[in-house]
Amino acid sequence: MWGKHRFRRGQxxxxxxxxxxxxxxLLSLAELRPGERGRIVSLRxxxxxxxxxxxxxxxxxxxxxxxxxAPLGDPMVIAVKGYRLSIRKYDGSGVLVEPTGTDRILxxxxxxxx
Amino acid sequence: MPTLALVGNPNVGKTSMFNGxxxxxxxxxxxxxxxxxxxxxxxxxxxxxxxxxxxxGIYSLSxxxxxxxxxxxxxxxxxxxxxxxxxxxxxxxRNLYLTVQLLEMGANIVVALNxxxxxxxxxxxxxxxxxxxxxxxxxVPTSAKTKxxxxxxxxHALTAAHCRGRRLQPLKLHYADxxxxxxxxxxxxxxEALKRLETEEAGSDDYAAAIAQxxxxxxxxxxxxxxxxxxxxxxxxLTDKIDRLVADSFWGIPLxxxxxxxxxxxxxxxxxxxxxxxxxxxxxxxxxxxxxxxxLGVPDPLVSLVVSGLIPGVGSVISFTPNIFLLFFAISLxxxxxxxxxxxxxxxRFMSSMGLHGKAFIPMVLGFGCNVPGIMxxxxxxxxxxxxxxxxxxxxxxxxxxxxIYVLFAGTFFRDSxxxxxxxxxxxxxxxxxxxxxxxxxxxxxxxxxxxILELPPYRFPSIRVSVIRAWQKAAAxxxxxxxxITGAAALVWLLSNLPWxxxxxxxxxxxxRIGRLIAPLLRPAGFxxxxxxxxxxxxxxxxxxxxxxxxxxxxxxxAALSQVIAxxxxxxxxxxxxxxxxxxxxxxxxxxxxxKETGSWKWAAFAAICSVSLGWLxxxxxxxGIRLLGLLPYGR
Ligand SMILES: Nc1nc2c(ncn2[C@@H]2O[C@H](COP(=O)(O)OP(=O)(O)O)[C@@H](O)[C@H]2O)c(=O)[nH]1
Numbered sequence: 001m002w003g004k005h006r007f008r009r010g011q012x013x014x015x016x017x018x019x020x021x022x023x024x025x026l027l028s029l030a031e032l033r034p035g036e037r038g039r040i041v042s043l044r045x046x047x048x049x050x051x052x053x054x055x056x057x058x059x060x061x062x063x064x065x066x067x068x069x070a071p072l073g074d075p076m077v078i079a080v081k082g083y084r085l086s087i088r089k090y091d092g093s094g095v096l097v098e099p100t101g102t103d104r105i106l107x108x109x110x111x112x113x114x
Numbered sequence: 115m116p117t118l119a120l121v122g123n124p125n126v127g128k129t130s131m132f133n134g135x136x137x138x139x140x141x142x143x144x145x146x147x148x149x150x151x152x153x154x155x156x157x158x159x160x161x162x163x164x165x166x167x168x169x170x171g172i173y174s175l176s177x178x179x180x181x182x183x184x185x186x187x188x189x190x191x192x193x194x195x196x197x198x199x200x201x202x203x204x205x206x207x208r209n210l211y212l213t214v215q216l217l218e219m220g221a222n223i224v225v226a227l228n229x230x231x232x233x234x235x236x237x238x239x240x241x242x243x244x245x246x247x248x249x250x251x252x253x254v255p256t257s258a259k260t261k262x263x264x265x266x267x268x269x270h271a272l273t274a275a276h277c278r279g280r281r282l283q284p285l286k287l288h289y290a291d292x293x294x295x296x297x298x299x300x301x302x303x304x305x306e307a308l309k310r311l312e313t314e315e316a317g318s319d320d321y322a323a324a325i326a327q328x329x330x331x332x333x334x335x336x337x338x339x340x341x342x343x344x345x346x347x348x349x350x351x352l353t354d355k356i357d358r359l360v361a362d363s364f365w366g367i368p369l370x371x372x373x374x375x376x377x378x379x380x381x382x383x384x385x386x387x388x389x390x391x392x393x394x395x396x397x398x399x400x401x402x403x404x405x406x407x408x409x410l411g412v413p414d415p416l417v418s419l420v421v422s423g424l425i426p427g428v429g430s431v432i433s434f435t436p437n438i439f440l441l442f443f444a445i446s447l448x449x450x451x452x453x454x455x456x457x458x459x460x461x462x463r464f465m466s467s468m469g470l471h472g473k474a475f476i477p478m479v480l481g482f483g484c485n486v487p488g489i490m491x492x493x494x495x496x497x498x499x500x501x502x503x504x505x506x507x508x509x510x511x512x513x514x515x516x517x518x519i520y521v522l523f524a525g526t527f528f529r530d531s532x533x534x535x536x537x538x539x540x541x542x543x544x545x546x547x548x549x550x551x552x553x554x555x556x557x558x559x560x561x562x563x564x565x566x567i568l569e570l571p572p573y574r575f576p577s578i579r580v581s582v583i584r585a586w587q588k589a590a591a592x593x594x595x596x597x598x599x600i601t602g603a604a605a606l607v608w609l610l611s612n613l614p615w616x617x618x619x620x621x622x623x624x625x626x627x628r629i630g631r632l633i634a635p636l637l638r639p640a641g642f643x644x645x646x647x648x649x650x651x652x653x654x655x656x657x658x659x660x661x662x663x664x665x666x667x668x669x670x671x672x673x674a675a676l677s678q679v680i681a682x683x684x685x686x687x688x689x690x691x692x693x694x695x696x697x698x699x700x701x702x703x704x705x706x707x708x709x710x711k712e713t714g715s716w717k718w719a720a721f722a723a724i725c726s727v728s729l730g731w732l733x734x735x736x737x738x739x740g741i742r743l744l745g746l747l748p749y750g751r
Contacts, residue, residue, distance in 0.1 A: 034362070043323060048178050049565045050319055051312075054326035055174035056567060057208050061327065067354060068362030072463035075472075075566055077362060081207040084350065084357070084570040086459040088466065091565045 027099060029064070029078070029092035037065035038097035045094040057081040058095060116275040117165045117192075118157065121185060121216070122200035123209050124171030124496075125571045127228045130258035130580055131200055132168045135268060140166075142587045145184045145714075151493070159268040164275070167194065173208070175215045176312045176322065180498040189221060195275035197223045198267065203233045203240050203255075204349060204572070206341055210333045211326075217249060219305045220284035224252045224271050231257040232574075237345030245340045250285070259577065287332050290324045353452075353572045361456045361570070370460045373453065374479055381441040382483040382514070388436035396429030415615060419608060422619075427604025430657060431597040434486050434704060435589045441480065441487040443585035445494065450576035454494065455568055462566050468548045469555035470507075471500035472566055478504065478547070481511030482540075485705045486596075489712055490588065499562040503554050505709055506722055509701040510547040512540050515658035519696045522662055523689040526677045535690075539697050546698065546729070596707035603703040607656050620667050626652060640695060640731065641688030641738035641749060655700045687749025691738035699730030 026041055040062045045053060053059065057080055067077040067084065075088040122128050132140070136155030145152045153168040169188060170181035189197065199216055201209040216223050227242055246253040252270045256263035284305060289297070293311065300307040311321040348354070360366050400421050407417045448454040454473075462472025473495045481488030488508045495501040517536075524535040555564065610629070611620040621627055622645055630645035630652065637643045637651075646668040654661035666672045669679040684692070701709065701722055709719040742749050 046563050047319060048563060049567070051174075051177050051322060052565065052567050054322060055177055055211060056569070057211065057330060058567075059323065059326050059330060062330070068358060070362060070459050070463060071364050071366045072460070074463045074466075075459060077357065077459070077570060079350075081205075082349070083205045083208060084353065084572075086361075086455065086462075086566070086568045086570050088462065088566040091567055 025099065026096045029087070029095035029097050030076070030089035032066045032076075032097060032099070034066050034068050034076075036099060036102050037063065038099040039063055040095055041098050042096045043094065044096075045091065049091055049094075053091075053095070056085060058085070058087075063100070064097065115163050115165050116195040116272070117167060118196050118198060118271050118275065119167045119169055119188065119194040120198050120200060121169045121189070121212070122171060122226075123173055123202065123205075123212060125569070126171070126200045126202040126209065127258040128168060128171060128200045129584070130577070131198075131226065131228065131256070131264070132166065133580065133583060134258055134261050134264045136166050138583070140587075142591045150181055150184045157268060159265075159272050162272065164268075164272065172212065174212055175219075176309065178313070179496065181496065189216075189219070195222065196271050197221050198226055198271055199223045200226045200228050200258075203227045203229050204236055204238060206240065207330075207333055207337050210336065211329060213249065214285065214287070214329050214333060217251070217285035218287070218308065220282045222274055222277075222282055224254065224267065224274050225249065226258075226263075226267050227253055227255045228258055230255045230263070231260055234344075236349035237343060237347055238349055239342040239344050241340040241342070245336070248336050248339065250283070287328055289328045293321060293324050293328075296321070350572060353570075356573055357456070357570070360453075361459050366456070366460050370457055373448070373457065374476060377441070377444045377448070377476065378479060378483060380444050381437055381480065381487060385437040385440050389433045392432045392436065393429060396425055396432065400425045415612070418612065419605065423605045423608030424601060427601035428597075430604065430704065431593060431600050434484070435593060437484060437487050438490060438592050439585045439589040441491060441585075442588040443581050445476075445491060446581035446584045447576045447578075449494070450574065450580065452571045452573045455570045458566075458568060459570065466564070466566065468551040469564060470504060470551055471495055471497065471564065472568070474500060474504040474507075478508060478511055481508040481513065484513050484515070485509055485511065485701065486592075486708045489705065489708045490592065492712065497562075497564075499555075499559040500564065502713060502718060503551060503559065505712060505718070506554055506725070507547040507551050509705055509722060509726055510543045510550065510698065512543045512697055513658065515702070516696055518659065518662045519654075520693055522665075522677065522680065523684070523693050526680050527684070527686040527689045535693075539693055542694065542733075543697055546733075550725075550729075592708070592711070596704065596711050599707035599710070600704050603656060607653065620649060620653075620664065622668075636731075637734075639739065640734035641691045641742075642684070642695075642734075644683075646683075647692065651695070651699065654696065655702060657702050657704065658696070661696055685749050686747040687738055687741045690741065690747070691734040694737050695730050695734040697730070698726055698733055700727050 027038070032038060040058065040060050042060055043050065043053060043058070058064070062080060065079045067079055069076045070086075075086045076092070078085050078087060120128050120132055132153060132155065135157045140153055140155030142151065142153050150170050155166045157164045157166050167188070169185045172179070172182045172185050175182055175186045188194070197216060199213050201213060213223070213225060225245075227240065227245070233240060242253045242255050252274065254263055254267045254270050256267055258264070286304065288294070296311055297304060297307040300310060302310065308325060312318060312325055360369060403425060404417060404421050407420065445454070448457070457476060458472035460472070461475035465472050465474050474492070477488045477491035477494070480491050485508050488511065489505050492501050492504045492508070495504055520536045520539055524532045528535045607626070610626040611624050613625045617624045622631065626649055627645055630648035633648040634643045634645050637648060646665065649668055650661045650664040653664040665680070666676050669676060669683070671679045706719045706723060709722055710716050713719070738749065741747050
């Protein structure tokens with residue numbers, strides 16, 4: 001029901017620099033699947049959403065892992081800074097992530113990662 | 115008397131801490147002009163009284179939310195003598211973000227390192243002494259649930275409050291060069307400059323990101339030094355296991371509906387006997403008042419005011435409270451167990467299509483029982499935008515008090531398709547809510563985007579005690595805040611039905627009857643332009659139950675006889691438009707008073723009234739004229 005392509009476009013307008021970055025194997029948070037982990041590279045969102053992401057610790061340099069997706073396909077659950085966050089794919093579409101692996105044993109101690 | 119304020123993230127045990135510190139000597143209210151709850155209490159420590167204020171649960175001071183603004187303004191303007199920053203030790207990094215901001219302000223804080231009892235179980239250890247050194251403020255390990263460490267905390271807080279004169283050295287982090295330059299340029303105290311950069315300066319998005327990054331870098335450095343993992347397992351592995359089933363699989367959906375159904379039944383079905391009891395007591399009180407006042411020779415109008423004006427008014431206030439109590443008990447259990455966040459997570463995909471937040475689902479469903487508790491449940495929404503839109507939409511949910519109207523009219527005119535008609539009315543309400551939700555979002559809150567970024571706290575066993583206290587406070591606050599307006603409105607309607615003195619109650623020669631006559635022409639396009647219909651609607655804005663009973667009074671008939679009168683005087687066409695009108699036209703007084711209480715201003719209550727009256731009228735006219743033009747149903751006689 002929710003094709004990935006819906007988010008691939010990037011919801012908040014994408015600068016040329018970002019499209020270039022994307023070719024270097026960066027994905028938006030919304031494109032990650034359960035079990036995949038990655039490191040946040042950059043962040044773009046409307047003001048209030050950005051501030052919310054920042055205060056929740058979703059910011060560049062942080063390791064995140066996708067834990068699951070709600071039964072209707074959205075939102076998704078991510079592990080960040082040692083806790084769990086549910087986030088609409090739309091709101092995570094401006095979070096660019098460098099994939100770092102896929103596993104089921106997620107988050108041990110992301111403290112050491114930044 | 116020194117003032118202590120509690121500040122911390124949501125779900126860190128702030129309420130438990132507040133209750134533990136103050137006992138039950140506390141008052142619940144609202145911060146002036148906003149939808150945020152304010153709690154105040156008193157603590158006695160070492161023979162000294164301390165005023166304790168509970169600030170809203172927030173993740174940071176720089177968010178644009180109402181909650182953050184309230185906390186920020188309070189700390190800056192009212193300068194409490196000491197701030198107790200409650201921190202969840204099992205979720206240290208994110209919790210310390212707020213702590214860092216407070217330290218940068220040079221606020222006089224004491225850190226309560228809460229959830230110590232759970233920390234060990236989850237295979238973690240925190241070096242509190244080390245943390246104290248790194249932060250430069252007292253750190254007291256506590257467990258608000260078992261009340262461990264609270265005495266210690268109170269003592270430290272009092273000591274800190276007394277040293278208030280001693281200016282605390284604000285924490286000074288080193289920011290990226292661009293930020294540092296800008297701070298110098300602004301020539302303000304450092305924290306104020308930071309606040310400006312984060313929220314107001316041009317390009318503040320980039321500054322905000324750079325500032326947050328530097329803060330988190332500091333925090334991770336601290337966490338690395340104080341947090342030790344003692345077991346080689348993820349502290350949240352159990353929560354993750356449960357979530358795989360409850361939050362992220364197909365099975366989450368039936369469970370979700372089961373829980374929503376259970377909350378609904380618990381609130382309204384369990385409440386029934388209590389509501390009956392409350393009403394019975396009011397009947398007894400009325401009888402007693404009638405007897406004793408007649409004996410004392412009190413003049414008749416006064417007796418009537420008390421017996422049929424005030425006592426029923428108070429009675430209607432009281433009859434809401436069991437539902438509110440039960441509802442908040444259930445909600446509190448759901449919140450504390452962690453399921454509430456999962457319910458929002460599951461419902462969000464559906465709710466977002468209405469421009470709403472996932473957390474709006476449960477309040478809206480409760481609205482089908484009674485709008486009042488539904489609106490109160492909208493408290494659980496953190497964001498002002500979402501909260502207000504949800505509150506405005508709940509009156510479209512057809513509450514149980516509207517059902518008798520449908521039963522009477524549909525039963526009289528649409529006997530064969532009664533349930534279909536009634537179902538259609540419920541559906542109409544939902545569809546209108548859907549449309550209006552999108553409209554309100556676009557027109558009223560265009561500048562505030564809707565988003566869903568919600569913490570899923572670990573699953574925990576909720577505390578019955580905490581839930582009872584919380585439910586009790588909600589019910590008491592409702593009686594306090596909404597009670598007067600509801601009783602006042604009851605007295606007013608009583609007055610209108612009895613003036614001028616001597617007319618039969620609510621007859622066409624009473625003021626109410628005359629107002630009905632005045633309004634009737636306006637209702638003619640909708641097909642029910644009679645003073646009887648108008649009077650029923652006016653009474654209905656007191657409480658929707660009164661529509662049917664008013665019709666009974668004005669037609670001097672009840673039960674089957676009333677149905678017969680209706681069959682003679684009404685037509686299928688205007689019966690249908692009247693039902694549509696009754697569904698939409700006006701939140702009852704209790705709902706209005708609750709909207710006012712929850713949004714902090716009459717503005718929103720008035721808006722809801724105007725909106726729904728015009729929409730109800732419009733829909734009723736559309737329905738009636740549609741029937742007339744298309745000749746679908748008999749519409750006149
Ligand atoms: N195990 C444990 N549970 C706690 C502690 N403090 C609070 N809780 C529980 O955590 C839940 C949330 O607490 P509450 O006081 O409502 O947090 P608030 O949202 O910050 O006001 C409740 O079920 C509490 O019983 C604690 O120190 N240890």
